[in-house]
Amino acid sequence: MFTCRNQSCGAEWALSDVDIHNEGQGLLFRCPMCGARNYVTRHKTEEGELTYDQVQELPPNGKR
Template identity: 85%
Template sequence: MFTCRNQSCGAAWELSDVVIKNEGQGLLFRCPMCGARNYVTRHQTKEGETTYEQVTEIPPYGKR
């Protein structure tokens, strides 16, 4: 479950509801409701499955 970090939105989304892509600033999804950027990280499970986790703190500028 992902949550839009835009303070005025806060909508909750499943992975199937969002499109994760790299717009040149790292992996993110745009909130389908308000268009805000929400950053994620990609992980590989031992079984080889790709999972995503939402970044709750934006790292300092230039450090991803």
């Protein structure tokens, strides 16, 4: 489950609800409701499956 980090939005989304891609600043998904950038990291399990974790350290507006 992912949560939009835009303070005024906060919507929750399943992986199947979002499109994870790289816009040149790292992996992210844009909130389907408000369009805010939400950064993620990709991991590969021992079974070869890809999983994603939402990055919590970055400010909600995506500035690094």
